[in-house]
């Protein structure tokens with residue numbers, strides 16, 4: 001028998017060895033991003049960067065939480081009119097989430113940290129199915145206060161401020177252009193024709209006044225929301 005060393009504290013699944021996970025039943029936190037156009041000024045990985053950063057912050061604060069690998073290509077069909085966008089579509093996305101969560105039965109639950117609104121239908125359908133199977137899954141969506149969320153849905157003030165806080169070297173401020181705010185009529189058009197005819201630059205909202213300070217404020221707010229949601233859900237009975 002060799003010496004039994006104390007297990008190191010595991011916070012990232014990609015750096016873990018399996019014995020460190022046995023009998024621990026961690027809470028697996030998965031960032032759900034996208035690879036899609038974000039205007040002329042933000043990178044394809046915008047949603048992934050935001051979701052991953054929020055997930056990392058929550059994992060650092062919640063007892064027993066473990067950061068899983070991000071989903072980086074998801075359902076982005078509405079952005080297909082722009083080069084660079086990759087998408088697996090709604091049906092495949094639903095199946096990916098279902099199988100991913102099923103495969104994590106070694107965890108006491110799975111938290112999906114959603115960074116891309118276009119995944120809503122697929123993720124909701126997947127979590128309904130998983131709930132029905134008796135699996136523990138929390139699907140969390142950021143809620144930004146109304147004053148900054150009025151139609152500012154894509155590559156606008158909110159996402160640009162967050163990226164200025166998280167990865168300023170990936171933001172080209174000189175290329176930022178305002179796009180239309182999204183009303184009901186525009187939304188209907190996006191659903192049928194995709195985003196490009198509605199917003200030729202690929203922006204919904206106005207990124208021109210975004211700031212890193214506001215981004216840091218939003219990160220604090222969203223981290224608080226996410227952490228509170230995870231803790232309440234983890235305490236609630238199955």
Ligand SMILES: [Zn+2]
Pocket residue numbers: 038046047115116154155159
């Ligand atoms: Zn986005």
